[in-house]
Amino acid sequence: MNILKYYWLLLILLVGSCTTPPKKYVIGVSQCSVDIWRDKLNREMKTCEYLDESLDIRLASAHDNSKQQSDQINAFIDQGVNLLIVAPNQYDSINKAIERAYSKGIPVILYDRKTSTNKYTAIIGADNYGIGKTMAYYIGEQLQGKGKVVEIRGLNGSSPAIDRHRGFVDGLKRFPAIQLVASEIGDWKEESGMRAMERILAKTQDFDYVFGQNDRMALGALKVLKKHGLHHRVRFAGVDGLANHGGGLELVRDRIFDATCFYPTQGEKVIALAKNILEKKPYNRVNLLNTTIITNKNAATMLQEAREVERQIGNLEILHSEVDRYFEQYNYQRIMIILFVLIIVMMIVTVVVLYRTILAKSQFNKKLKERNDELQRLSQEVEEMTQAQLSFFTNVSHELRTPITLISDPLHRLRACQNIKGESLQLLDMSIRNTNVLKQLVDEILDFRKIQNGKMTLKLSEFNMVTALETWMNDFKSIADQKGITITLSNSVTTDGKILADRYKLEHIYYNLMSNALKYTPSGQSVTTCLSEESDTYVIQVIDTGVGIAAADLPHIFDKFYQGKMSAGGTGIGLALVKAYTLLHHGTATVTSVKNEGSTFTIRLPKTQTEGEMVHAMVTDSKNVTDTSAKVSVKETLEGQCINGPVNQDVHLSDIVTEEENDKPEILIIDDNNDMREYLRILLKAQYHVLEAVDGKIGLSMARKQVPDIIICDIMMPVMDGLEFTRALKKDTVTSHIPVILLSARSLDEQKVQGYQEGADSYITKPFQADVLIARIDNLLKSREHLHKLMLQSQQGAVDLPSRTMMSTSATLLNESKTDDFKTSSQLKPTDKDTKFIEQLRKSIQDNLGNSDLSVEQIGAEIGLSRIQLYRKVKALTGKSPVELIRTSRLTRGRKLIETTDMTISEIAYTVGFSSSSYFTKCFKDEFGIGPNELRV
Numbered sequence: 001m002n003i004l005k006y007y008w009l010l011l012i013l014l015v016g017s018c019t020t021p022p023k024k025y026v027i028g029v030s031q032c033s034v035d036i037w038r039d040k041l042n043r044e045m046k047t048c049e050y051l052d053e054s055l056d057i058r059l060a061s062a063h064d065n066s067k068q069q070s071d072q073i074n075a076f077i078d079q080g081v082n083l084l085i086v087a088p089n090q091y092d093s094i095n096k097a098i099e100r101a102y103s104k105g106i107p108v109i110l111y112d113r114k115t116s117t118n119k120y121t122a123i124i125g126a127d128n129y130g131i132g133k134t135m136a137y138y139i140g141e142q143l144q145g146k147g148k149v150v151e152i153r154g155l156n157g158s159s160p161a162i163d164r165h166r167g168f169v170d171g172l173k174r175f176p177a178i179q180l181v182a183s184e185i186g187d188w189k190e191e192s193g194m195r196a197m198e199r200i201l202a203k204t205q206d207f208d209y210v211f212g213q214n215d216r217m218a219l220g221a222l223k224v225l226k227k228h229g230l231h232h233r234v235r236f237a238g239v240d241g242l243a244n245h246g247g248g249l250e251l252v253r254d255r256i257f258d259a260t261c262f263y264p265t266q267g268e269k270v271i272a273l274a275k276n277i278l279e280k281k282p283y284n285r286v287n288l289l290n291t292t293i294i295t296n297k298n299a300a301t302m303l304q305e306a307r308e309v310e311r312q313i314g315n316l317e318i319l320h321s322e323v324d325r326y327f328e329q330y331n332y333q334r335i336m337i338i339l340f341v342l343i344i345v346m347m348i349v350t351v352v353v354l355y356r357t358i359l360a361k362s363q364f365n366k367k368l369k370e371r372n373d374e375l376q377r378l379s380q381e382v383e384e385m386t387q388a389q390l391s392f393f394t395n396v397s398h399e400l401r402t403p404i405t406l407i408s409d410p411l412h413r414l415r416a417c418q419n420i421k422g423e424s425l426q427l428l429d430m431s432i433r434n435t436n437v438l439k440q441l442v443d444e445i446l447d448f449r450k451i452q453n454g455k456m457t458l459k460l461s462e463f464n465m466v467t468a469l470e471t472w473m474n475d476f477k478s479i480a481d482q483k484g485i486t487i488t489l490s491n492s493v494t495t496d497g498k499i500l501a502d503r504y505k506l507e508h509i510y511y512n513l514m515s516n517a518l519k520y521t522p523s524g525q526s527v528t529t530c531l532s533e534e535s536d537t538y539v540i541q542v543i544d545t546g547v548g549i550a551a552a553d554l555p556h557i558f559d560k561f562y563q564g565k566m567s568a569g570g571t572g573i574g575l576a577l578v579k580a581y582t583l584l585h586h587g588t589a590t591v592t593s594v595k596n597e598g599s600t601f602t603i604r605l606p607k608t609q610t611e612g613e614m615v616h617a618m619v620t621d622s623k624n625v626t627d628t629s630a631k632v633s634v635k636e637t638l639e640g641q642c643i644n645g646p647v648n649q650d651v652h653l654s655d656i657v658t659e660e661e662n663d664k665p666e667i668l669i670i671d672d673n674n675d676m677r678e679y680l681r682i683l684l685k686a687q688y689h690v691l692e693a694v695d696g697k698i699g700l701s702m703a704r705k706q707v708p709d710i711i712i713c714d715i716m717m718p719v720m721d722g723l724e725f726t727r728a729l730k731k732d733t734v735t736s737h738i739p740v741i742l743l744s745a746r747s748l749d750e751q752k753v754q755g756y757q758e759g760a761d762s763y764i765t766k767p768f769q770a771d772v773l774i775a776r777i778d779n780l781l782k783s784r785e786h787l788h789k790l791m792l793q794s795q796q797g798a799v800d801l802p803s804r805t806m807m808s809t810s811a812t813l814l815n816e817s818k819t820d821d822f823k824t825s826s827q828l829k830p831t832d833k834d835t836k837f838i839e840q841l842r843k844s845i846q847d848n849l850g851n852s853d854l855s856v857e858q859i860g861a862e863i864g865l866s867r868i869q870l871y872r873k874v875k876a877l878t879g880k881s882p883v884e885l886i887r888t889s890r891l892t893r894g895r896k897l898i899e900t901t902d903m904t905i906s907e908i909a910y911t912v913g914f915s916s917s918s919y920f921t922k923c924f925k926d927e928f929g930i931g932p933n934e935l936r937v
Contacts, residue, residue, distance in 0.1 A: 024054040025083065025278050027271075028076035030069055031061045032089035032113065032158070035188065035216075036244050037265065040310075041111075044267025045085075047313055055271070064155065064187060066093035073097035083107045083274050090157035092116040107277045111270055114159035124273055124287040128163035131239060131261050131291055132213075135164075136171020138259055138293055139178075139209050139237060146177035147208040152196045152221055154213045155187045164213045164239070181207050186217045193220025205230060212238040215248035215260055222256070239263050241294050243306030253299035262302070264289045407435055423682050430675050451580045458502040458584055458612030465538055466497040466531060472510050473529055476518060484523035490530045499538060500608040505581040512574045513542040513601045520718060521546035521598075533607075537587075540603040547718065549593035557591055578603075585609060664689045665709040665781060670699035670725065671743075672717045680712060683770050684777075696720030700728055703735045707872035709784075710777060715744035715755070723758045730759035733837055734869050737876050739780045743768065784876065837863070838877065845889050849913050856882045886913075891927045894920065898932055905932050 029045065031038050042059055049057045058081070062069030066089045074097055076084055084101050086108060088094055095117040101108050102119040110123040139149060151168060154161030165183065172178055182200045186192035193212055197220065200207075210225075212218025215238035225231040241248040241262035248260035266289055276283040294302055414420060414428055473489050480487045510529075517527045521544045530541040549557060560576040578601075582589040585605050593599035667688040671677045672695055681690045691708060693699035697720040703711060711729070715722035722742055729735045739761040744751075747765040755763045762776050844862050848854045859882060860870040874882045890912040897908045909920035925931045 025275075026056045026058065026079075026081045027083045027085060027274055028073075028079070028081040029057060029059045029085045030072050030076065030087065031059070032069060032087045033064045033188065034061045036242055036247065037214075037240055037263070038087070040242065041265040041267045041270075043313055044265055045271055048268055048271040052271075052275075055275075057271075062089055064089060066090055070094045070097040073101060077101050077104060077106060081106065083109065083278055085109045085111055085270060085274065087111050088113045088115045088159070090155070091159050091162065093157070107274075109270065109274060109277070112160065114163075121277055122273060122283060122285050122287065124270055124289065126263055126289045126291045128160045129167040131263070132164035132167025132169075133171035134167075134291070134293060135211060135237060135239070135259075135261055136168045137174065139211060140172065140175035142235065142258060143175075143178060143208060145175045148179045148181045148206060149209045149211060150181055150200050150207045151183040152186050152193050152200075152210070152212045152217045153183060154217070156185045161185075161213060168211065186213075186220075188214055188217065190216040190220040190223075193217030194224050195220075197221040197224040201228065201230075208234065210234055210236045212236070214238055214263075215240045215242065215251065215257070218257065219246070219251065237261075241302065243303050243310060249294065249299055249303040249306065252294055252296055253303055255296055259293050259295045262292050262294050264291065407431075426678070426682065430679060434675060451577075451584070456580075456584060458609060459504065459615045460500055460609055460612040461503055461615050462498055462500045463503055464497045465499045466491055466493055468503065468506070469510070469529060469531055469540070472507060473514070475511075476514055480518060480527070483518065483521075485518060485521055486526040487518075488526070488528050490528055492530075492532045493538070495533065498607070499605070501585055501605065502581075502612065505584065506605070509578050509581050509603060510540070510542075512578050513603075516574070517542050517544040517546065517599075517601075520544070525598075534604075536607050538605050538607060540605070541600055543598065543600045545598040548595040548597055549591070549599050550595060554591060554593060558589060666691065666706065667777070668693065668699060668703060668706070668708040668711045669713075670694075670696060670711065670717070670722070671714040673714070676714070680773075683774065687774075688777075696722060696725030696728075700725055700735075703729060703738060704732065704869070707734060707869050707876070708738060709872075709876065710739045710741070710780060712741045712743055712773075712777075715742055715746055723755065726755070726758045726760050733863075734865055734873060736837075737873060739784070741773075741776060741780070743773070837873065841874065841885075845886055849890055849893055849911075851913055854886060854913060856886075859886075887923060888927065890914065891924055894924065894932070895928065895935065898936055908932070 029042070031042070038061075045057055046059075049055045058076070060072045060076075062072060069086075069089050070093075073084065073086065073094065077097075077100060084098075084106055086094070086098060088098075088110065092115060095115055098108055098115060099117055099119045102121070107121040108119075110120050110125075112125040114123065143149075149172070151165065153165050169180065172180055181204055184196035184199050186196045193216065196217065197210075200221075201224070205228075210218060210221050212221060218236050218238035222231060222236055225234055236251075236257045237259045238248055238251075238257060239261040241252075241260045243249050248257065251257040252260050269287070269289065273283055273287060275281075420428060469491075470489060473487060476487060514527070514529070521527055525545040527545075528541075528543045530539075530543060532539045532541075558575050558579040560573065579589045582603055582605070586609070587603060587605040590602045591599060592602075665688050667684055668691045669677050669680045669684075670693045671680070677692050677694075681692065684690055688709075691702060691706060693702050695717045696713070699711070699713065700720065702708075713722045713725055720728075722744065726740050726742065729738065729740060740759065741762040741764060742755045742760045743764050743766065744755070745766040746752075752763045752765075761780060764773060764776060840863050841859070844859050845854075848858070856867055856870060860867055863870065865873065870882055874880065874885060878885065880888070894908050894912045894914075897903055897911065898905075901908075903911070905921065906917040909917040912920075914920035914923075921932055928935070
């Protein structure tokens with residue numbers, strides 16, 4: 001790459017050395033129009049450029065358009081020209097552009113025409129007023145002082161037209177007997193002279209002389225008069241005196257015109273003025289060019305001289321073009337020689353580079369081959385490990401079938417006994433249901449292994465796809481109703497609906513997709529099954545409006561053992577089997593999803609199969625179809641694990657909580673598995689008031705509302721997992737004190753550490769023993785009672801509520817080290833949130849001790865908690881209700897006042913917020929076992 005950079009740099013330098021050096025002065029010329037007179041001027045100025053290498057003259061024409069001329073001037077300004085030469089189209093139409101150039105320090109020369117602005121550097125041109133006056137004198141003399149004259153003026157608003165007309169009118173004043181009977185506007189072109197004469201003839205035909213402000217308009221007037229047969233009695237005069245064919249000099253020489261006023265171009269003088277300005281030499285701001293009247297006496301001589309000048313200019317242009325051509329050839333030859341030398345050098349360098357590149361590539365290929373060999377070896381090792389894992393799972397699965405059979409069959413035999421009822425029957429049904437789920441997992445692993453080994457075959461039968469889908473969908477009707485989810489079937493098949501396929505595998509595909517849809521779709525949403533056909537293919541779509549799948553998970557959703565971030569448990573085999581079964585049918589399985597909007601799984605299946613084992617046609621009547629293992633296991637899995645299923649979400653009957661209502665501690669169970677929640681509820685309901693939630697989000701809401709005494713929470717849950725729930729719970733002032741037991745199948749040490757870091761008080765792994773869990777719960781509640789006693793002991797010698805120091809001391813006394821999974825992480829040590837809460841509570845009570853109307857609601861409002869939240873929070877931390885704390889604080893303050901002041905008992909009672917001294921005396925004796933008067937004595 002560096003060598004290529006050097007090549008380019010060398011090429012740029014060589015080519016740059018062959019280019020023409022930049023000009024010193026750039027002059028922009030803006031002509032108002034294109035005509036023979038201005039072409040002559042342009043050629044004269046370009047001739048000066050040929051003779052002066054420091055000049056770069058750039059020409060532009062506005063074609064009688066003032067806006068276009070303004071744009072051209074502004075473009076010259078933006079290009080950074082050194083000087084502007086402008087022939088304004090009209091008197092005041094381009095002032096802004098000229099003033100902009102002048103304000104930017106660009107010199108402006110006005111040529112031939114004027115503008116109304118005074119912001120220009122110099123002006124050069126003939127005296128148009130004098131030309132008009134001179135021609136008036138000439139015509140007056142030719143008419144011998146009497147007659148009628150018409151005038152054809154130039155472009156309306158242009159300064160030459162204005163000045164020539166004004167001079168002509170003033171000149172005719174010398175001849176009172178000469179009348180100017182008409183004066184019409186043209187635009188300097190022959191056609192405009194013809195139109196002007198037509199307008200004049202429409203007014204009058206009685207005139208003797210026509211004065212055209214230039215020769216072309218006068219010629220146009222002559223042509224019109226010839227057309228009307230009036231030219232013999234009319235005489236003509238014009239302005240310009242150009243030497244071109246049909247120009248003013250020829251017309252005067254041939255006695256067609258009486259005369260023409262020579263209007264000089266003299267481009268060399270314009271450029272000379274520009275050079276003086278650019279080189280800071282002296283110059284005149286106003287520069288007038290000489291004019292003269294040409295008659296038939298001197299017309300021939302003037303024409304000959306002018307044409308000789310034109311011939312010389314033409315020769316000069318030819319010479320200049322030849323010189324340019326020679327220079328181009330010279331530069332071309334020079335460039336070719338340099339390029340030839342450069343190519344030789346580049347070829348030499350290229351050979352060297354290629355040689356080095358070949359060596360480097362050889363070394364790279366060698367390393368690449370070594371790396372590929374290593375990758376192949378690693379890939380082979382991974383494949384062998386994967387096969388070993390699958391073999392292990394297969395072997396384990398085979399081995400599991402025997403104990404599963406020995407568990408399942410006795411359970412079914414026990415289920416047949418009529419004397420098993422109540423909770424025992426519930427536990428038995430739960431065991432049977434989960435045994436079937438375990439059996440299905442084993443079958444899936446074995447099926448997946450068959451597919452991996454290429455031993456899975458299709459058992460084909462012909463059945464009706466529409467009827468089968470209706471039957472399969474109706475199996476989910478009761479579960480969907482329990483969850484509050486609407487399920488529907490949309491059928492757009494117009495044929496007979498027949499398909500030749502493996503019914504069991506299609507059933508497994510549908511049940512897997514439908515169970516996932518129900519599992520991840522919240523209550524109140526819908527799941528739609530769509531059946532359509534495309535030529536010889538059926539298209540089955542399962543569309544839900546659930547939580548959706550993250551974009552990062554979509555490419556891997558059908559991979560074996562893959563589980564997404566939002567996965568609520570599972571083995572990662574289900575969807576892999578869906579794709580495998582679909583591929584066996586020569587179909588395709590795809591998925592689209594939008595997070596928080598839902599997912600669409602699409603299965604495309606051919607209507608017939610060419611490979612597979614034909615079996616007897618299966619019964620298609622939905623009333624007679626028996627449950628397959630896939631159907632049974634999926635239904636039981638959903639019943640045991642369905643999200644948002646019916647839960648026992650008991651709530652308090654009143655915000656006013658009394659001790660009688662709280663004889664049993666309240667425990668909140670959060671788990672997305674129905675069977676697990678039911679099992680825990682059966683274990684705990686005798687000793688605890690049990691609440692249930694299906695995920696962390698719902699559980700957090702219930703914890704904030706109910707403030708339970710303890711929480712048991714799973715980790716792997718949808719919507720909000722257990723770790724996120726614990727973190728949010730411990731950060732909330734309302735719930736930060738609640739002990740949390742994480743109950744999870746995640747058993748690695750780092751996973752346990754993560755749970756404790758998030759604030760868990762205990763971490764128990766599945767499978768667990770019920771006695772251990774109950775003992776752990778009891779230990780946590782006893783630790784809290786121990787904390788209450790320490791606080792009360794610390795409070796006996798204090799005036800106010802326990803302070804931060806008391807909390808820390810109590811926590812220190814309670815702190816125990818964690819030795820195994822069943823110890824807590826902090827043994828209910830008060831958190832910073834709890835300490836801060838106690839400080840707020842203490843301050844609120846102390847600040848309002850003298851207020852006899854102080855209520856729990858008022859304190860809760862100050863702290864930001866509801867009455868029930870305040871009650872349960874205070875009760876959990878101190879063992880007392882808020883009312884008891886207020887009373888204890890008042891009595892403690894009253895005792896101190898009795899011991900340290902001379903205030904009367906009544907004064908003290910009112911000071912600490914009691915409305916009567918007798919009630920204060922009664923409460924004081926109940927609290928301290930002695931009356932206030934006895935204490936003072």
